[in-house]
Amino acid sequence: MDHPKCIAALIYPGFMSLDVVGPLQVFASANVERNRHGLGDAYRILMLSDEAGTVPSSAGMRFIADVAWSDVAPAMLDTLLIPGGIGETQQCENQQLLAWLYNAEPQIRRLGSVCSGALILARTGLLVGQRVTTHWADIETLRQDGKLIVDNDCLHTYDPNAMDGSAHLFTSAGVTAGIDLALALVEADLGRSLALAVARRLVMFLRRPGGQAQFSALLAPEPSRTPRLAELLEWIPANLGADLSLEALANRANMAPRTLSRVFAKELGTGPAAYVERIRLEAARALLQDAQASISTVARLTGFGHPENLRRVFHKHLSISPQQYAERFGQEITHA
Known part of the structure; x- marks a missing residue:
């Protein structure tokens, strides 16, 4: 130069x-x-x-x-x-x-x-x-x-x-x-x-791609901001492998599915399915960053089930694969 x-x-x-x-x-x-x-x-x-x-x-x-x-x-x-x-x-x-x-x-x-x-x-x-x-x-x-x-x-x-x-x-x-x-x-x-x-x-734990979201979905809103959803939003990250369908979430929140969707839209600006997907994605990212499990295990633990489902969501939100995401952190991730 x-x-x-x-x-x-x-x-x-x-x-x-x-x-x-x-x-x-x-x-x-x-x-x-x-x-x-x-x-x-x-x-x-x-x-x-x-x-x-x-x-x-x-x-x-x-x-x-x-x-x-x-x-x-x-x-x-x-x-x-x-x-x-x-x-x-x-x-x-x-x-x-x-x-x-x-x-x-x-x-x-x-x-x-x-x-x-x-x-x-x-x-x-x-x-x-x-x-x-x-x-x-x-x-x-x-x-x-x-x-x-x-x-x-x-x-x-x-x-x-x-x-x-x-x-x-x-x-x-x-x-x-x-x-x-x-x-x-x-x-x-x-x-x-x-x-x-x-x-x-600079002790930055990750060099984030530009298309990454401004917020981490794991940073749940203050209960005072989402009074009707506070308990449910606290429960979801601890139960990512459970049935988190609209019907299951509505049952846990003691609301009709249509009501739950309206409350999510009003208090969080998104729907239940989109919110769950982002929570699962954030959890998968955390596991991959720390090389705590293989990609297939991460997919299972976070509720995606199959690695292909995980890959599809990573491309949708981050425009990279789980493997590429892990490599940005310089860690070895196996496919087994």
Whole structure:
């Protein structure tokens, strides 16, 4: 690599510090991994703001912008990331910044956002017709644009092999999803092995694919939010191998099947069958990550029955096979 790629983050008063520090640390750690093997830095990190100097984050911590974005030649930037934060609303009205981003976009190899930074990027008009995501709490705000294809349940939209422009313009969900995005960018630049080495260095237990859901289904809602389902939602994860059909669940909840379906839709925004499938998937993922059992055993323990059923659900939700999922964690899984 002749010259380090310039990775820049836009910062502004009230930005979310983790949206910046998390991704930038991934690129910095990639340099560390290369240095350990006698190679030079792959990246040079830069922070931009309205003007050079101190910028307060939403947490009160102060960061130092290296240079004003208006003084930067966009062509020198390989990647520019726009974070979210409570100051995002003001930046959505910063016409000078929006105009600079719009004009800079063709010259920057990769332009993306972390968390609610997608709202700033959307205001430039650059995301029209694009598949986008953001933090779950800001999804409805993003939908109001009306010209975007909003995906409310993925980690990021970056795909280095896509033909629809998502290798150039992309968005990500809240906070830690920015780290997953940065790992995907590093993998595209430097290969899977180095990206996994960075994940291990950062003690990340898994490098998650961008299409993975923002939430773990095992994180059941607070009982106060789902009063009519609280007992049932606590019982389901402990009985994944049992009959979890609509009729069986309705009987356990002392409701008619149609009533149970209505309550699920109202309190969880999904149906009983879809909820059970996601709970079983999360349990299977946990077992595969820890290499606690073979794929066929995992399928049986989690209620899928046959490995083919498990494979079908993994492809449906994660776009990879159980075997590939296990290999991302570097563990050996047998097929017996």
